[in-house]
Amino acid sequence: MSAMTNADAAPPRLIDGIVWQPDNAHADPHGDWDKLGAHELIVQWTAVDGISFVPGTGLRAAARMPDWERIGQEPWARDVIIGLAGRFDEAAARANTAQLFIESMRLADARPPVHVTGYYFPVEIDPTWRDASALRTMLDALPRPLWISVYDRANVGGAALAQWLDQWLPPDVGVLLQDGCGVYAREPHVAREYADQLAAKLGRARVRIIAESFRPKVGGGFRAATVDELKPQIDAYRGYRTYLFDGPHYVSDELVRGLLDAYKRAPLR
Template identity: 60%
Template sequence: MSRSPLSGALLLLVQWIAVDETAFVETTTMPMAPSLPPWQRIAEEPWAREVILGLAGRFDERAARADIGRLAEASATLARLKTPLNVVAWYFPVEIDPTWAEAQSLAPLLATLPRPLWISVYDSTNVGPDILVQGLMKWLPADVGVFFQDGVGVHAREPRIARHYAAVLSFHLGKDRVRIIAEAFRPQVGGGFRSATIDELRPQLASYAGYHVYLFDGPHYLSDALVGQISAAQAARGIPAR
């Protein structure tokens, strides 16, 4: 996590506080990581005045989907822990896309988790926003919000198309229930990913004006120099970065 605050950023989204049964907070319910994040220091940062706290997940998506019952149970326990953070909402970090036919089995499990609660959604097969939201509306509880992963970083779509997805989701679910995850990376020649440049990010973020936007992800792709460039670009447009 960068110490350099984004201009206007007040909210931090933490992907998870436990992954593959290793906790990054103090707990007696599972093994803890050898070194924990400096939560007290993070809580004092201007960009973490409010925190959406990710709960229990797995690095491997298939493994996570196959173990949603245990992850939900662990998440409910983790959500009761006290931390120095000002937690304003929770995030259940098992990602949803149209290929997951059993996604509806999440509904009763999400009911066991605290509110406000968010999940994340992406469109890996380009079914389009209408089919994507129709699938969600069949089972997603009405009080659970959606982080839409824009797919721009993996070149799945252009920012203007990602905004259209957000607009369709907002129309059906309500704008208060939809936020955008802006992928701050791009494919790297030779394989893997690199940080997006400011010239790549500027039009991406500008396309999402009017929405809450979260850059993914800080530890890997947001250097202090890039954060400064984003801050300047957002400040010039009068748009708070998150």
């Protein structure tokens, strides 16, 4: 009876995972994200600007190499979507997709010792990128399951975004929708409408949501979102697999505790 009571009192799964953007200052991620339900880690990239965070790629090794063995044993990383080769600068990434494809194929062959559930090609896509459709040949050749991320800088709307993607994106490539809340581009309920419109066109199994867990900081840069800012995003995306961007930078143990307390006061329905 006590075991059943404890199970009944367990918090609901609020999210499915977190995103981790490796850099030299964040090469050793730790957090309580599993307490929110996180079990799948999306690694933003395993090489950035020609510097690799995994060994055996032929690329220059990062100054701090992650402890992949330890990461793979974390409850929030039982499953891992491996990000391939990227650039910190979006314009540079888009201008060098062929080189990133070559590096990505090397990275796919040297994947770290974790339970890999997919791959992510980290060149972010939006409708203002007129040459985005040229990615198709490269995406066709990358390993599966494969994901890309999209956002809507031009505010064309979810239906138009879905139609545009459907014209050129390989039909077995999934879409990680960046919700835009981190830069006040849209409200959570509007981001949910985008997800619904993408799912209607592409299929629900191909659509997941990246909940931006940051906000602009006075004076420049970004800060962590507050509980009151992040909770409406989590609430709005129920029914979709949702990942917080990004865990090590913005989702502290204190924020996790705050979210859990908030849901104790106002449980999900």
